[in-house]
Structure formats: C-alpha cells, structure tokens
Amino acid sequence: MGLNKIIEVEGLSASFDSKEILSGISFSAYDKQTTVLLGGSGSGKTTILRHILGLHSVKNGTIKISGKDITRLEENEQTQLYLQMGVFYQTGGLFSSLTVGENVALPLEQHTDLPDEIIYDIALQKLSLVNLEHTYQMYPSQLSGGMSKRVALARAIVMDPPMLFCDEPGAGLDPVSLAALDELINHLKKQLGMSIIIVTHEVSSIMRIADRIVFLDEGKVIFEGTVSEALSSNKDALINFFDKSKVK
Amino acid sequence: MKSIKDPDKFNKRDGFNYNLEENTLFIKDSLDFSQSARFITLILKDLKKYKGPELRIDLSYLTKIDSAGVTTIYYLKRKLEEKGIEVKIENASKTVKEKLELFKTPEESIIQSVKKASFVESIGKQILYILKFYVFEFLVLAADVFYWSFNDLFVLKARRRGEVVNQAVLIGVNATLIVIIMTFIIGLVLALQSSAQLRNFGANIFIVDLTVIAMMAQMGPLITAILVAGRSGSAIAAEIATMKVTSELDALKTMGLNPIRFVIVPKMYGALFTMPFLVILANVAGIAGGMVAANIFLDITPEVFFNRMGKALQNKDIITGVIKSVVYGGIIVLTGSFYGLKVKEGAEGVGKVTTIAVVASVSLVIIADSIMGLIFY
Numbered sequence: 017m018g019l020n021k022i023i024e025v026e027g028l029s030a031s032f033d034s035k036e037i038l039s040g041i042s043f044s045a046y047d048k049q050t051t052v053l054l055g056g057s058g059s060g061k062t063t064i065l066r067h068i069l070g071l072h073s074v075k076n077g078t079i080k081i082s083g084k085d086i087t088r089l090e091e092n093e094q095t096q097l098y099l100q101m102g103v104f105y106q107t108g109g110l111f112s113s114l115t116v117g118e119n120v121a122l123p124l125e126q127h128t129d130l131p132d133e134i135i136y137d138i139a140l141q142k143l144s145l146v147n148l149e150h151t152y153q154m155y156p157s158q159l160s161g162g163m164s165k166r167v168a169l170a171r172a173i174v175m176d177p178p179m180l181f182c183d184e185p186g187a188g189l190d191p192v193s194l195a196a197l198d199e200l201i202n203h204l205k206k207q208l209g210m211s212i213i214i215v216t217h218e219v220s221s222i223m224r225i226a227d228r229i230v231f232l233d234e235g236k237v238i239f240e241g242t243v244s245e246a247l248s249s250n251k252d253a254l255i256n257f258f259d260k261s262k263v264k
Numbered sequence: 265m266k267s268i269k270d271p272d273k274f275n276k277r278d279g280f281n282y283n284l285e286e287n288t289l290f291i292k293d294s295l296d297f298s299q300s301a302r303f304i305t306l307i308l309k310d311l312k313k314y315k316g317p318e319l320r321i322d323l324s325y326l327t328k329i330d331s332a333g334v335t336t337i338y339y340l341k342r343k344l345e346e347k348g349i350e351v352k353i354e355n356a357s358k359t360v361k362e363k364l365e366l367f368k369t370p371e372e373s374i375i376q377s378v379k380k381a382s383f384v385e386s387i388g389k390q391i392l393y394i395l396k397f398y399v400f401e402f403l404v405l406a407a408d409v410f411y412w413s414f415n416d417l418f419v420l421k422a423r424r425r426g427e428v429v430n431q432a433v434l435i436g437v438n439a440t441l442i443v444i445i446m447t448f449i450i451g452l453v454l455a456l457q458s459s460a461q462l463r464n465f466g467a468n469i470f471i472v473d474l475t476v477i478a479m480m481a482q483m484g485p486l487i488t489a490i491l492v493a494g495r496s497g498s499a500i501a502a503e504i505a506t507m508k509v510t511s512e513l514d515a516l517k518t519m520g521l522n523p524i525r526f527v528i529v530p531k532m533y534g535a536l537f538t539m540p541f542l543v544i545l546a547n548v549a550g551i552a553g554g555m556v557a558a559n560i561f562l563d564i565t566p567e568v569f570f571n572r573m574g575k576a577l578q579n580k581d582i583i584t585g586v587i588k589s590v591v592y593g594g595i596i597v598l599t600g601s602f603y604g605l606k607v608k609e610g611a612e613g614v615g616k617v618t619t620i621a622v623v624a625s626v627s628l629v630i631i632a633d634s635i636m637g638l639i640f641y
Contacts, residue, residue, distance in 0.1 A: 112612070127297075128297055128300070128301055128332065129301035129302075130300055130301045130304070130332065130336070131301075131304065131339075133339060134300070134304065134332070134335050134336055134339050137335045137338070137339060137369050138331055138332060138335045140369075140370055141331065141335060141367055141368070141369055141370060142331070144370045149370055157608045157613075174331075175297060176296075176297065176330040176331050176332070207366055208366075
C-alpha cells in the first residue's frame with residue numbers, strides 16, 4: 017500500500033446489555049486518506065467511532081492511533097491525543113449559549129496561550145474556510161441546518177488536527193447541501209492534509225469523498241478496500257446495499 | 265536571499281528558534297500552536313524599541329507552519345505596521361507560502377463587519393433589541409389578543425366547543441386547592457407575626473383590620489397571581505411552545521384558523537373568568553387563617569372578628585382586589601403565550617421559554633401590583 021497506517025483496530029468486540037454489537041472488528045485507516053465506515057442502521061458504525069474517540073472503553077481488542085495503543089493511555093496522554101483529533105458530530109454539537117465565533121474559538125481559548133486578537137483571527141479565518149465568516153456574532157439558533165454543520169466543521173478543524181472524525185455529517189441535509197458539505201470536506205482534506213474517518217450510510221456522499229470503505233454488517237467487517245473494489249465486490253450484503261441505493 | 269551571519273545564534277535564545285538581526289527577523293524550523301503564544305510574547309518584547317523604517321521577516325529557515333503560526337506572523341505584521349514600520353515577508357518555501365495563502369487573515373472589511381461592538385454600542389443595540397423584539401412584539405400580541413377577545417365574545421364558532429370551560433378548569437379550578445391552602449397559611453402567619461406587636465400596644469382588635477385589608481387589597485390577589493403564574497403560566501408557555509415546534513400552529517394557519525383566536529383567546533377567557541373567583545377564595549382563606557391566629561393568640565372570638573371586619577372592610581378594598589385579579593390573569597396568559605410563541609430551538613427551547621415565562625410573568629405581576637397600589641392608594 018505504501019501508506020502509513022494512522023488508525024489500527026484489532027479484534028474489537030463490544031456488547032451492551034449482553035447484546036453483542038461489535039464482533040472481532042479489525043481494519044485500518046491510512047494517513048491523508050478518507051476512510052468511510054459504511055453500513056446499515058444498527059451495524060455498529062457509530063459504536064466503533066465512539067470506541068476510537070475514547071467515549072466507550074475498549075473491553076476486548078486494541079485500537080492504535082498513530083501507533084499508540086489508546087486503551088493504555090493516561091488521562092493527560094488522552095487529552096494530548098484529543099488535540100490531534102477534530103470531531104464533527106451528527107447534530108453539530110454547537111453550544112447554544114455561545115456565539116458562532118465563541119464556539120469556534122473555544123478550543124483555542126482552552127488549549128493555547130495565544131493573545132485574544134490572534135484567537136479571534138484564527139476563528140474568523142477558519143470560519144472563512146467554510147464561507148461563514150459573516151456568522152461570527154450570530155447564535156447557533158440563528159443558523160440553518162447546513163450552516164450549523166459547516167460551523168461545527170470549522171470548530172473541528174480550528175486546531176489544525178491531523179485527523180478529522182465525522183459522525184453522519186450528512187444527516188438531515190438535502191442533496192444539494194450534502195454535496196456542498198462533501199465538497200468542503202474534500203477541499204479541507206487537500207488543503208490541510210488531514211486523515212478523515214467518516215461514518216455514514218449516504219451512498220452519494222461515499223462516491224464523492226471516500227478513498228477507502230470499511231463495510232459493516234451486524235457488527236462485523238465484511239469488506240475493506242477502495243470504492244471501485246467495493247462496487248465490483250460479489251459479497252451479497254454489499255451488492256444488496258449498493259443495489260438498493262441505485263448506484264449500480 | 266539574505267543569510268544569517270551566525271546560524272548558531274538561533275540556539276542562543278532560550279532554545280527558541282528565531283533571531284533578530286539588524287532589520288531582519290529569521291524564524292527557524294517550525295511555528296505552530298505549541299510555539300506561537302511564546303513566540304509572539306518574546307518578539308513583541310524584543311521589538312518594543314525597534315525604530316527602523318522596515319522589518320523583513322525571513323522565512324527561509326522555516327520548514328513547518330500551521331494556522332496559528334500564520335496568524336501570528338500576520339498579527340505581528342499588523343502590530344508593526346500600526347507603529348509605522350513597513351513589514352516584508354520573504355523567502356518562504358513553497359509549502360510555507362501555500363500555508364501563508366491558505367490561512368491568510370480575512371480582509372479588514374470583514375474583520376470590521378464582525379468585530380465586537382464597543383460597550384456603549386452594545387448596550388444601545390441591546391436596548392433597541394429589547395424594545396423591538398420584546399416590548400413592541402408584546403404590545404402587538406396584547407392588542408391582537410384583546411381585539412379578538414372582544415370580537416369573539418359571542419362568536420362561538422371562533423373556538424372549539426367547550427374550550428373555554430376546559431381552560432377555566434385548567435387555569436382556575438385546578439389551582440383552587442393550592443391557592444386556598446397557601447393563602448390560609450399566609451393569613452395565619454401574618455396575624456401571628458403582628459399579634460405580638462399589637463398586644464404590646466393593647467391594640468389587639470386591630471389585628472382584624474390588618475388581616476382583612478392586607479388580604480383583600482394586596483396579599484390575596486398577589487399570592488394567587490404568583491401561584492397561578494407558576495402553575496398555569498408555565499403550562500401555557502410550554503403548551504404553545506410545543507405547538508410551535510411541532511408545527512401545530514402552522515397547521516392551524518394553513519387550515520384558515522387564526523392561532524390567536526383558536527389557542528390564546530380561550531385561555532384568556534378562562535383566566536379572566538376564574539381569577540376573580542380564585543382571589544375571592546384566597547381572601548376568604550387568608551382571613552380565615554387570620555381569624556384562627558387572632559382567636560388563639562389574642563383571644564378574639566369569631567363573633568368579635570366578624571363584627572370588626574364589617575367595620576374595617578370597605579367596598580374599595582373588595583373592588584381593588586377583583587380589578588387586580590383580572591389584570592394579573594391577563595398578564596399571566598399574555599406573558600405565557602408571548603414566550604411560547606417566541607420559542608426557537610426545538611425541544612430544548614421549550615424548557616427555556618417556560619422558565620423565562622414564569623420569571624417574566626411574576627415580575628410583571630409585581631410591577632403591575634406596584635402601579636395599581638399607587639393608583640388605588
């Protein structure tokens with residue numbers, strides 16, 4: 017492959033209330049590539065993401081990020097790792113009591129000693145990357161769904177993280193806004209040289225942004241490879257998924 | 265390209281990778297989130313006494329930079345230019361140049377357009393905002409509600425059959441028990457607290473005047489209004505807010521039904537009809553509480569209490585209480601409806617406007633009480 021592995025998941029299993037959600041999951045994500053975790057509802061995509069982000073503790077298996085086993089990290093090491101990650105939540109996760117500018121500037125205020133003026137300029141500049149600099153003084157409640165997602169993206173990349181994680185970025189967006197968001201993610205990946213992990217089931221989105229696909233079905237990885245390999249795969253679950261999505 | 269005379273100088277600065285030589289600032293290796301804050305503090309200190317007409321920022325030794333580094337360099341450039349020093353950024357490698365272009369600070373016009381307003385300006389803006397979106401809109405809603413309340417008084421088709429009775433039960437009847445219990449206790453405590461002082465002056469009998477006038481003219485209406493605002497005002501705000509976020513109000517409009525006539529006016533009737541009765545019950549309960557305390561602590565029998573009450577009580581006190589109750593009822597329904605209609609942020613917004621509605625209606629009731637207190641004094 018010739019690419020560096022940035023995330024390595026090995027034998028990850030998880031169960032909630034004695035119901036097995038993930039069963040021996042293994043896959044890798046590569047540096048400066050967009051890896052899509054794909055699968056139907058309840059296939060375990062978001063659960064994997066939450067394990068990678070340290071929001072669920074790993075009981076069985078290992079997860080390595082940039083070569084470090086995250087199951088053995090001390091709290092301060094985990095915090096340092098979080099600074100390397102930008103996370104873009106399905107619902108945006110913007111704080112409703114803060115303005116858009118304050119939302120974007122929050123990680124800078126908390127994690128750097130930069131003067132206020134520089135923090136303000138960086139936040140404004142990140143908002144201009146998503147074409148929303150004019151919303152700086154607005155509150156999240158004054159934004160449309162698509163705009164909120166773009167602001168959330170600006171906040172996720174404000175510390176120039178080498179890794180960006182997106183949980184269902186297209187949820188609730190119309191096809192035009194979704195295409196614009198995908199274009200923006202691609203644009204940012206090229207410009208900032210980020211590695212991106214996206215959880216989604218939007219097939220149109222995958223075609224636009226994915227370099228690699230990890231396909232999940234009932235808590236198991238049943239395919240890992242490029243988009244063209246996925247489209248020509250003869251595995252029933254994949255054929256069924258893409259057929260029903262009218263891609264083939 | 266200008267080269268640094270003594271490259272080792274980089275290492276002599278507290279392990280920090282920059283060097284100021286004549287009119288050129290060299291930055292070495294990397295400038296990123298972890299270094300920018302310290303860099304800007306040190307360099308601004310070093311350049312405090314710099315008097316040259318120009319400064320060159322030479323980036324030929326810089327290999328890595330991120331958005332914090334770029335913004336810091338542009339910030340430094342801006343600060344020096346404010347002091348009349350011309351700044352040139354030179355010799356950046358291709359990668360650094362790309363980052364300088366990508367993370368360039370937005371144009372001054374954009375910065376100015378989103379810059380925080382001054383303190384006075386923001387106060388002015390806030391006052392205008394409150395006047396426009398709260399005071400004016402509240403008055404418009406009040407005008408609308410009162411217009412339709414008078415207009416629809418005998419137009420039965422303007423609302424669902426039985427809706428006014430429903431609202432009267434929800435707003436008034438269901439609050440009866442709590443109002444009676446609370447005002448009885450308040451009347452009892454009021455008389456109890458006063459009895460010690462009155463006994464000292466041998467003015468025991470005036471406990472009747474005190475309790476009756478205080479309850480009829482002031483405490484009865486006010487306590488009832490506060491209880492109804494907490495109980496029914498919040499319910500009105502929550503109900504209307506929920507109807508708004510679930511598009512029920514839009515559905516009414518598109519069915520050709522005016523939400524004010526259909527939703528708010530019946531609540532207004534319900535409150536206006538029941539509040540006077542609630543206040544009368546509150547007054548009776550409060551006076552009963554006072555009578556119990558007077559009997560126990562000042563040996564004033566119920567017969568004596570009633571006789572004195574007949575002399576102490578004036579028609580004005582009874583009428584004042586009833587007028588107040590109607591005004592408070594109107595305020596509670598209007599405030600609850602106003603904040604309910606103002607909801608913005610879906611489900612979480614419902615909780616917010618409900619809380620604000622209660623605080624606002626209790627505050628408005630107290631303000632109205634003070635104004636009417638002055639009028640009826």
